Amino acid sequence: MADKKRRITSVDVAREAGLSRATVSFVLNNTPGQSIPEATRQRVLQAAARLGYTPYAPARTLRSGRSDVALFVLPDWPQGHTMAALVDRAAQVLGEAGLTLITHVHAGHDDELARLWSALSPAAVFGMRPFTAEELEAMRRVRIPAVLPPSEQPGYDVSDTLWINGVGRLQARHLIAKGHERLAYVLPDDPRLAALGRGRAQGAAQACAEAGLPEPVVSTIAMDAGSAAEAVASWRGVPTAVCAYHDEVALALLAGMRVLGTSLPVIGADDIPAARFAVPPLTTVAQDSGEIGEHIARALLRALNEEDPGLDLLPADVIHVVERESA
Structure with a gap:
């Protein structure tokens, strides 16, 4: 029996199974083109299981x-x-x-991703925002097999395609269908969300343009009732309904309107658990994020198999309005 204080290797498995190292290596690595009898393969696997053998990732x-x-x-x-x-x-x-998912929050520092490629040698990489030309070149140098968005579309913003612009459009369309002709769009003052907020507000503006209506009034608030009340008061009653960047902004708006003793229809986004307990319960745009995650993962697997990833082909109902009492 091998010493439990050190890593179990294929040499230990070969000794345990009474087989050559080459045969054991072929089985453990699932080497193609080798004619290993099934009984021998099972003998190797059983020996590996008895010893607690696990493949050594760096090797x-x-x-x-x-x-x-x-x-x-x-x-x-x-x-x-x-x-x-x-x-x-x-x-x-x-x-x-058979793949392990690792997430990395990229703050945009120079060479940060290049160091990551070299350290991990990933099988596949997915970017929630477009990669720069330099980042794509670094990935090409280390021969990462699958990259999404694909390198031939360096300007393609998958986050916009999946759920940013579309959320704003759905919010505005819902309010327009209720008869509202002047909308406001309210964003949080978190600078990390500035680009996402612009995307959702642009989606709402597109829906208004399609309906022949003016663009929404865009306001930015801190996440408190006082700031929300100031924004609502500044509109002087012109917008008749409000799209909120997400449900937390919507909840702040509801609180601010209570301070003013007024009310306007409000629609949020994300359908957080607290949305249904708001006063009034919050109408919101829900996103089937699990389905989006599965879609991205399967696209990566297709790209690894050198197939068309089909990243754009999401079901139409992956985002949808959940109607409650607030709008």
Whole structure:
């Protein structure tokens, strides 16, 4: 029996099974083109199980030229429950395919990602925002097999395509269908969310333009009732309904309107658990983040198999309005 204080190696498995190191290596590495009898293969696997053998990741990386890691590069956003659901489902799908998902929040520092590519040699990389030309070149140098968005679309912003612009459009369309012709769009004052906020507000503006209506009045608030009340008071009654960047902003607006003793229809986004307990219960745009995560993971797996990833092909109902009493 091998010494339990050190890592169990294929040499130990070969000794335990009474077979050559070459045969054991072929079985443990699932080497193609080898005719190993099934009885011999089972003998190796049983010996490996008895010893508690696990493959040594750095050695496997050297042999294959890459690790069994899939890397999600996330922008420096607040990581709420929607992103957690996306990552959890993606990890499950990739795990079933033998890949380990690692997430990295990228703050935009020079050479940060290049060092990450070199350290991990990932099998696949997904970016929640477009990679720069320099980042793409660094990935090409280390021969990462699958990169999404694909390198031939360096300006493609997957986050906008999936749930940013579309959320704003759905919010505005819901209010317009209720007969509202002048809307406001309210954003949080968190600088990390500035680009996302612009995307959602632009989506609402597009919906208004399609309906022949003026662009929404855009306001930015701190996350407290006083700031929300100031924004509502500044509109002087012109907007008749409000799109909030997310449910937390919507809750702040409801609190601010209570301070003023007024009310306007409000629609949020993300359908956080507290939304249904708001006063009034909050109408919101829900996002099936788990389905989006699965979609991204399967696109990465197709790219690894040198197939068309089909990243754009999301079901139309992956985001949808949950109507409650606030709008």
